Amino acid sequence: MSTTRPYSPGDRGPESEAAVADAPPERASGAPGVPAGRQVRRLSLHGASGIVPLARDYTREALYAWGWLPAEGADRRAAAEDVLLVVSELVTNACLHAEGPDELWLSCDGKVLRIEVSDRGTGQPAPRTPHRAGRPGGHGMFIVQRLCLDWGVVRAPGVTGKTVWAELGAPA
Numbered sequence: 001m002s003t004t005r006p007y008s009p010g011d012r013g014p015e016s017e018a019a020v021a022d023a024p025p026e027r028a029s030g031a032p033g034v035p036a037g038r039q040v041r042r043l044s045l046h047g048a049s050g051i052v053p054l055a056r057d058y059t060r061e062a063l064y065a066w067g068w069l070p071a072e073g074a075d076r077r078a079a080a081e082d083v084l085l086v087v088s089e090l091v092t093n094a095c096l097h098a099e100g101p102d103e104l105w106l107s108c109d110g111k112v113l114r115i116e117v118s119d120r121g122t123g124q125p126a127p128r129t130p131h132r133a134g135r136p137g138g139h140g141m142f143i144v145q146r147l148c149l150d151w152g153v154v155r156a157p158g159v160t161g162k163t164v165w166a167e168l169g170a171p172a
Contacts, residue, residue: 039066040107045091045100055091055104056084059115062106068113068171079171082147086166087115089140093164094119102161112149112167120161125153 043058045051063069063080071077087104094101098121105116127142144151144166151166 038107038109040105042106043104044102045104046102051095051101052088052091055087055101058104059084059087059106062108066108066113071171076171079168083113083115083168086144086147086168087117089144090115090117090164090166093117093125093140094121097121097123097125098161105163108170111170113170114165114167116163116165118161118163122160122162125164 039062041058041062043055045055048054060069063083068076068080068083071080091101091104094117098119101117101119103116103118105114105118107114107116125141127145148166148168151164154163154165155161
């Protein structure tokens with residue numbers, strides 16, 4: 001399902017973002033506005049080189065720290081691979097269509113892992129319709145839509161850019 005809701009039900013919402021902005025990237029639970037047990041990591045991508053592999057490696061480290069990896073079975077391995085693929089797609093889209101990504105946020109509460117990629121672009125990401133599987137390119141948001149529980153776009157009033165977020169269920 002694609003959506004442009006600014007945030008998903010029960011999410012940290014826009015008012016809590018500032019509360020975790022200065023939290024250490026390893027763990028933000030216990031910070032004001034962050035529910036206990038929610039782990040948050042943040043990576044600045046502005047001006048970095050090799051952004052997509054950097055974002056994937058950073059995400060992989062988080063998955064190890066949060067117990068998603070090493071995966072004990074095929075379902076857990078697939079869940080981790082889905083997260084890495086969604087990160088790659090969102091960061092790549094920011095590179096191709098939005099002057100590059102500024103920041104990658106990852107947060108996990110044990111049930112849902114949320115990925116956020118902020119950029120300075122004005123475009124609106126959307127899966128191409130109709131989707132043509134045999135044609136090169138244009139599959140990024142279709143993949144995100146298929147793999148995620150939900151996704152959307154947040155825009156702050158009076159600020160250039162946006163944050164594209166996506167949520168995936170934690171492995172059982």
